[in-house]
Amino acid sequence: MNFSALLRLFALFSLLTGTVSCTTSYTQYVDPLIGSGGHGHVFVGANVPFGLVQTGPVQFNQGWDWCSGYHYSDSTIIGFAQMHLSGTGIGDLGDILLMPFVGNVVTDRKGLCARFSHEREEVRPGYYAVELEGSGIKVCMTATPRVAFHKYTFPENDQPAGVVIDLEHGIGWDSPVEGHLEWDGDKVVNGYRISSGWARNQEIYFTTVFSAPVLKLEMLEGTEPVEGNSLTAKKAYARIWLDISANREIMVKVALSPKSMEKARANLEHELPGWDFKATAAAADKAWNRELSKIDYQIADPAAKEIFYTALYHTMMAPSLFCDHDKAEGFTKYTTFSLWDTYRAAHPLATIIHPEKMEDFYLTMLDIFDTQGKLPVWHLMGNETDCMVGNPGIPVLADMVLKGYGNDPHRAYEAMKRSAMLDERGLKWYKQYGYIPYDKDPAHETVAKTLEYALADWCVAQVAARLGDDEGEKLFTRRSKAYVHLFDPQTGFIRGRSSDGKWREPFSPFRSSHREDDYTEGNAWQYTWLVPHDIAGLIDLFGGREPFLSKLDSLFVAEGDLGEDASPDITGLIGQYAHGNEPSHHIAYMYAYAGQPEKTASRVRQILTTMYRNTPDGLSGNEDVGQMSAWYVLSAMGFYQVEPAGGRYVFGSPLMDKAVIRVGGDRTFTILAHHNSSEKQYIKNIRLNGKPYHKIYIDHDDIMAGGVLEFDMK
Numbered sequence: 001m002n003f004s005a006l007l008r009l010f011a012l013f014s015l016l017t018g019t020v021s022c023t024t025s026y027t028q029y030v031d032p033l034i035g036s037g038g039h040g041h042v043f044v045g046a047n048v049p050f051g052l053v054q055t056g057p058v059q060f061n062q063g064w065d066w067c068s069g070y071h072y073s074d075s076t077i078i079g080f081a082q083m084h085l086s087g088t089g090i091g092d093l094g095d096i097l098l099m100p101f102v103g104n105v106v107t108d109r110k111g112l113c114a115r116f117s118h119e120r121e122e123v124r125p126g127y128y129a130v131e132l133e134g135s136g137i138k139v140c141m142t143a144t145p146r147v148a149f150h151k152y153t154f155p156e157n158d159q160p161a162g163v164v165i166d167l168e169h170g171i172g173w174d175s176p177v178e179g180h181l182e183w184d185g186d187k188v189v190n191g192y193r194i195s196s197g198w199a200r201n202q203e204i205y206f207t208t209v210f211s212a213p214v215l216k217l218e219m220l221e222g223t224e225p226v227e228g229n230s231l232t233a234k235k236a237y238a239r240i241w242l243d244i245s246a247n248r249e250i251m252v253k254v255a256l257s258p259k260s261m262e263k264a265r266a267n268l269e270h271e272l273p274g275w276d277f278k279a280t281a282a283a284a285d286k287a288w289n290r291e292l293s294k295i296d297y298q299i300a301d302p303a304a305k306e307i308f309y310t311a312l313y314h315t316m317m318a319p320s321l322f323c324d325h326d327k328a329e330g331f332t333k334y335t336t337f338s339l340w341d342t343y344r345a346a347h348p349l350a351t352i353i354h355p356e357k358m359e360d361f362y363l364t365m366l367d368i369f370d371t372q373g374k375l376p377v378w379h380l381m382g383n384e385t386d387c388m389v390g391n392p393g394i395p396v397l398a399d400m401v402l403k404g405y406g407n408d409p410h411r412a413y414e415a416m417k418r419s420a421m422l423d424e425r426g427l428k429w430y431k432q433y434g435y436i437p438y439d440k441d442p443a444h445e446t447v448a449k450t451l452e453y454a455l456a457d458w459c460v461a462q463v464a465a466r467l468g469d470d471e472g473e474k475l476f477t478r479r480s481k482a483y484v485h486l487f488d489p490q491t492g493f494i495r496g497r498s499s500d501g502k503w504r505e506p507f508s509p510f511r512s513s514h515r516e517d518d519y520t521e522g523n524a525w526q527y528t529w530l531v532p533h534d535i536a537g538l539i540d541l542f543g544g545r546e547p548f549l550s551k552l553d554s555l556f557v558a559e560g561d562l563g564e565d566a567s568p569d570i571t572g573l574i575g576q577y578a579h580g581n582e583p584s585h586h587i588a589y590m591y592a593y594a595g596q597p598e599k600t601a602s603r604v605r606q607i608l609t610t611m612y613r614n615t616p617d618g619l620s621g622n623e624d625v626g627q628m629s630a631w632y633v634l635s636a637m638g639f640y641q642v643e644p645a646g647g648r649y650v651f652g653s654p655l656m657d658k659a660v661i662r663v664g665g666d667r668t669f670t671i672l673a674h675h676n677s678s679e680k681q682y683i684k685n686i687r688l689n690g691k692p693y694h695k696i697y698i699d700h701d702d703i704m705a706g707g708v709l710e711f712d713m714k
Helices: 003-017 261-271 277-292 302-314 346-353 355-372 393-402 409-420 427-433 446-467 470-479 482-486 535-542 545-555 587-593 597-610 627-636 700-704
Strands: 056-058 079-081 097-102 121-124 127-131 138-143 147-153 161-166 175-183 188-196 202-210 214-221 224-226 230-233 236-242 249-257 295-298 639-641 648-651 658-664 667-674 683-688 697-699 707-713
Touching: 056 127, 097 249, 127 277, 138 277, 147 261, 147 277, 161 249, 175 214, 175 236, 188 236, 188 261, 202 261, 214 230, 230 236, 249 261, 277 302, 295 302, 302 627, 346 355, 346 393, 346 627, 346 658, 346 700, 355 393, 355 409, 355 658, 393 409, 393 446, 409 446, 409 470, 427 446, 446 470, 446 482, 482 535, 535 545, 535 587, 545 587, 587 597, 587 648, 597 627, 597 648, 627 639, 648 700, 658 700, 667 700, 697 700
Parallel strands: 667 707
Antiparallel strands: 056 079, 079 097, 097 161, 121 127, 127 138, 138 147, 147 249, 161 236, 175 188, 175 230, 188 202, 202 249, 214 224, 214 236, 295 658, 639 648, 648 697, 658 667, 683 707
């Protein structure tokens, strides 16, 4: 048998068994610049999956499209920070800015600013490099989970060279409160930074080690020199001159800790004791390959493959580590929980491809509950931001419990109940009236709050049923029907209502106001469908399948003026369907519940092929910490979890020919789409493990058991 025949035999064996080649480089298919333009707001830089460190450039501009610190349209850099957010609608972090220099340098933003060209920029998973114009310095960086590793190559000239450590500047809302620097007289600078922003009380500790001798270190408060080898100030800087006479290539290691400078040093010694930059970058690439290989996605279109693996890459920016290597809490603690966004797809995807992380996610959420008396809403760097509406931590925790994760479901259930029974953020009125009246809650967004609380209550009810609490199941099932009170049969929309039952007037289903409306980043057209937990009940409110389907058809063709106060998040419009924002993400799949799976397939395929591109502006809205990309990953494989918890993945229209998902241990779940093409986008027949399958969804347990799901396309 010749070599070609062996390859064909191996390919056939892989097709039948679902095995994945361990030699494939999946990082070659990732372009981290996708989503760095437009309104994508993605992080650009170097990190490893779920790492505490995200080291990368911070640009001079500070507008909304610079929430991650970087936008593709920009050509400036003021430094390289060790922490960033990815895809958020609010800017924060940007902590511990380092900027290499030659000659004299001023420490304000303008003084640190350098220009660059994308032609002299290289970005790949775990690695970032750029050449700074003017100085000619080449900057390269990679990372371990808790350590950023920088390499600066200085030009050949006689000018002095060094690095500025800047503890003042951050990103977006971030504002310095206190910075501390201390030099040990050799190659080490330790410190911490306390700031207030989206995370109101953020603390991060660090240790910085240079590969070259420090000739001189100057402490500055703002632009004023300070005597001594330590400084504590709101505007704390260190200007460090390095001895580059023997080597123009200088390396810097920056280790982080949420606890102390001593812990930061211990993290450094544990994760990166040596100075092999090339090996560290290779290890980062290997870490990304290990995670990306959890799905072997096969499609003929190279652009679609690049979009898929970049999307998968973006789902692993967060949750990010928030503990030291010794795990003093007894488990691996995480932060950056963008739950209003991610409960919809990013966390359900994680339950499939990251089962080994579920226990730590679960324990982190319960630890947050123990600390603050409620489950997280939008938790960032040890702070509850209370950003967005509803109880989005409940669906995530309930989903894990219902899928069998977590070693103490009763403790989790108690946390859900107590979070749902608080009086804050409109819950007082929700419990009293069964919905939140617009004349009672001065914070507005009453429709969005009501609908989000209702779907979270449905999740609590499912856990109650699982644990045998009949009384709890009845209570939270009743509360989950809150949407009924806000449905106006005359207009066919869910809309704001007062405490005496009157509808808010004037009313336009198109109008959206970010400051004074009943909806959160949306309008009545989009929010009328936010009942993913009880689609049958919503169909009944419309008067049956036909009027429901007629209204749903109208959503995708309706056109109207959202108004000048509309949120910039309402993007990616198909009619009034807004794929650029999360409340719309389940809507295309609702056709299947009403007996028209072909329309689900048609709309899903349309969204997959028009709302995602392999260009810097390739996302139709904010990445939102993995949610936008998770929708693509799940939908491209042919299914999506519509109900907010429990693991029923509704079929849509698979985009690929084959996907092999590693679901834990040595098990794989293989999905085959026979005869798939742009012309054949509808599912004709389904087989599960060789047997005919007739449901409109597949259960989580069936996926995790491993096996083969086959779609015959037509």
